[in-house]
Amino acid sequence: MVATKTSRTHMLGRLVFRALAMRLRRVAVVFAALAVGAAIVTAMAAVYFDITAKMSRELRTYGANFYIGPSEGASMSESVHQQVIDEAPPGLISAGTPYLYGVVRTEMSKVVLMGVQFESLRPLVPYWQVAGNWIGVNFDDRNAMIGRKLAEQLELGIGKTVTLVRGDEKRSFQIKGLIETGDAVDNVLIVNLSVAQQWLRQPGQASHILLRVNSDPSRVDAFATELRKLHPDLDIRPIRKISASEGQVLGKIKGLMGLVCVVILILSTLCVNTTLLAIVSERSREFALQKALGATNRSIVGQIVIETALIVSAAVIAGCAAGYLLAQVLGQVVFSSTIDFRAPVLPLAALLSIVVALAAAIVPARRATQIEPAAILKGE
């Protein structure tokens, strides 16, 4: 046998690793509690930091959130639409179109005609249920779309023709798509804006403009204020119902995730604390003996801290990896997209896991320092 000098650190290492190896089941419980905590925090934090963008994208599918209309009169200049787009910071406006409404006569009855820019309309109203096809270009002056109720009333279907009548003048459109929205659009005939302007004799005019502004409610408000200064003659306002509810939903979801994290971390702390207490109780003779041999309370606490730190390190690595996967599952299930890992996620998860472990180790470490060797080592 080759005898060697052994450093104190080496001896401490043997004490720590052998002690952990001897109580694998309890160590596994502490590891699992910390890893679950780290996984949940990682997943929730990843979703939390990524949710504004994801929710915003998700809620954007529910329609326009910004209205621009004339302060007085029934119409305004269509050119305002392009001006607003030019004035907005890049990327702020994701969709928008001017709308022009008017009552027109068909061969059968009077109907409401709605003129829009079809290319811009589609991303603004992705929730519309369309049978048949969308009109894909703004210059299409032969086709129209029609609300389902109006189509039923006029007994029109896809491929059929509807004819507008103005005195002796007639203009026919082929129905390309049937629209079901659940609102007033189900009762209108939709044609290209330029066609509507021409037929209604309102060239270059629009009834109003609807936009989808990509931002949180406060920024949408700020944008509205800015536009009002530039266009004092227009009625400019966010559509509160959607903007405010988006903010509320975001706030509630974030709050719920925070609550879930807090509850999980408390449960994790209690679980780790109970298991560490059981370990200290099991090892009371070992600690008593070490004290009798000259160990200080500090060295006993040091052992517990090192052992806990080793478990925490492993749990953080495993927990963060599991949390990443969990975040992706949540992202797919809730938002149908991946969750991007933002910079603060991993440090936050690691920090909270360390805080949990330290909080859980305080009482067991104190208990270990209170061990009285005389009482424990007494042999009878």
Added chain:
Amino acid sequence: MSSSLLEKATTQTAAIETVGLCKRFGQVTALDHVNLRIHRGEFTAFMGASGSGKTTLMNIMTCLDTATEGKVLLDGRDVATFDDEMRRKFRSEKIGLVFQQFHLIPYLSALENVMLAQHYHSVVDEPTALKVLEQFGMGHRVHHLPKQLSGGEQQRVCIARALVNEPPFIFADEPTGNLDEENEQVVMDFLKQLHSQGRTIIMVTHNPDLARSANRIVRLHHGKYLGEELENAPKV
């Protein structure tokens, strides 16, 4: 010999001295005004029935416990003036502890258990720990865990651990309490050998036969000093 020991007990400065030592646990008095002087090189046995206070007396002398009343003087210094660090140092440097239940760390080998005492003393020195184990006939079992050793072997490891730092005092609390007759004899022979090498040994036992191995027997009864014998000669 007995008269010279008696003389030493009364005239020389004691290595350990208790003055009016009392220990109470709530309403129970474990030690009741015990006055005792132990000199270097003595092999003293504390003898008495269960609950007589002998282990409590040993615990206070080894700074593992504190007295409720009275003093313990180590080389003339009152241990009450020791802070935690001094008490810790005293335990790691001046005394070796032998327990009835061995108290070996279950996940450390025999060699590592001995090295643990070095770890808390100063420097971990594996060759020295190995040598001490070999002295006690454990050279072939150094890498065995306690559960792989017999009771006698575990006690030998325990004694090796107590001796590895070469402390001047060995305190043994019922060192053969968990051993069979053969191993009991082996352990007592080790203690006698250590005594012959000049170490001060204090042994707690309730077994009169074992106590006779000592050259001084202190009798305790219900926490009181009942008397003592020097080399089997009744003194009080």
